Amino acid sequence: MSNLPESHHQLSQKIMSLETSSALLLQESHAALNTIDRRDITELKCIRLPHEAIIKIIKAVAYLEGYNGSGDWEEVKQYLFDPSLLSNLANLHQNFNLTNEIKENFCSIAYKPGFDARYLATFSNAASRLYLWADSFFKYSEQIQELNRLKEQLQNS
Numbered sequence: 001m002s003n004l005p006e007s008h009h010q011l012s013q014k015i016m017s018l019e020t021s022s023a024l025l026l027q028e029s030h031a032a033l034n035t036i037d038r039r040d041i042t043e044l045k046c047i048r049l050p051h052e053a054i055i056k057i058i059k060a061v062a063y064l065e066g067y068n069g070s071g072d073w074e075e076v077k078q079y080l081f082d083p084s085l086l087s088n089l090a091n092l093h094q095n096f097n098l099t100n101e102i103k104e105n106f107c108s109i110a111y112k113p114g115f116d117a118r119y120l121a122t123f124s125n126a127a128s129r130l131y132l133w134a135d136s137f138f139k140y141s142e143q144i145q146e147l148n149r150l151k152e153q154l155q156n157s
Helices: 005-032 038-046 053-066 073-080 085-094 098-110 115-122 126-157
Strands: none
Touching: 005 085, 005 126, 038 073, 038 085, 038 126, 053 073, 053 098, 053 126, 085 115, 085 126, 098 126, 115 126
């Protein structure tokens, strides 16, 4: 009996599992985004001197959209003034390409020890909800990247 069909079967199983879990992560990211409205964004824009954690999460979200600025508050705040910000985030998954640069920039902020939704909630509920969206979306993107790699591997086997 050949090992090829078995490895082909295992690859197919991994693909099915990733398809299911990535769909759940996408739903989770949409659910988190649905808890944010324009008033939340306005709240963030109105903060004169926000805590550094608020600036960081907004910058991390912006990195997912390809932002690569200096990251000072005045520059990051301008990102919030885009009237289509929430719809852009809701549709980001459609043409998203998780590059190494985006990974590095996002992870250097979002996955530092102690930096999470609970921590951010001590400063702003809106920032906390942005974190929940970004975390789910990033994990979804990683799984889609792996899913595409496995599908290509399956095609070439």
